[in-house]
Amino acid sequence: MTVFGSVRSEIADFVGAFVTVYVIVIIAWVVLSFIFSMGVRVPYSRWSNAVMDFLRDTATPWLNLFRRLPLRIGPLDLTPIVAIIALQLLGGILVGVIDAPA
Numbered sequence: 001m002t003v004f005g006s007v008r009s010e011i012a013d014f015v016g017a018f019v020t021v022y023v024i025v026i027i028a029w030v031v032l033s034f035i036f037s038m039g040v041r042v043p044y045s046r047w048s049n050a051v052m053d054f055l056r057d058t059a060t061p062w063l064n065l066f067r068r069l070p071l072r073i074g075p076l077d078l079t080p081i082v083a084i085i086a087l088q089l090l091g092g093i094l095v096g097v098i099d100a101p102a
Contacts, residue, residue, distance in 0.1 A: 012099035019091030022062070023084050029059040030080045062087065 032052060035041075041048050063083050071078040 009099055012095045015091065015098060016095045019087060019095075022058075023087060025055060026059045026063070026080055026084055026087075029055040 032055060036048070036052065063079055066079045066083045066086070069079075069082070071082055
């Protein structure tokens with residue numbers, strides 16, 4: 001394996017790990033926002049506000065791309081599910097293109 005092939009493999013591994021971490025952030029945002037909307041949060045807690053701010057600021061740019069689509073079925077919002085599926089598909093395609101044998 002050449003040095004260039006090794007670099008491509010490392011980049012593909014990084015992109016795959018990035019997609020996985022981003023999916024985890026989206027899932028964490030959905031779960032914590034649901035739990036906090038039920039009133040479980042301690043009011044004026046700095047750490048919970050910091051975690052929620054980080055997750056919101058990280059997850060919403062990708063989710064906002066799909067919020068324009070009619071993905072609401074009554075009170076159920078399917079936007080995170082569609083966003084995760086699209087992210088997994090695009091990430092898999094990108095990793096395949098980067099790590100394709102020459």
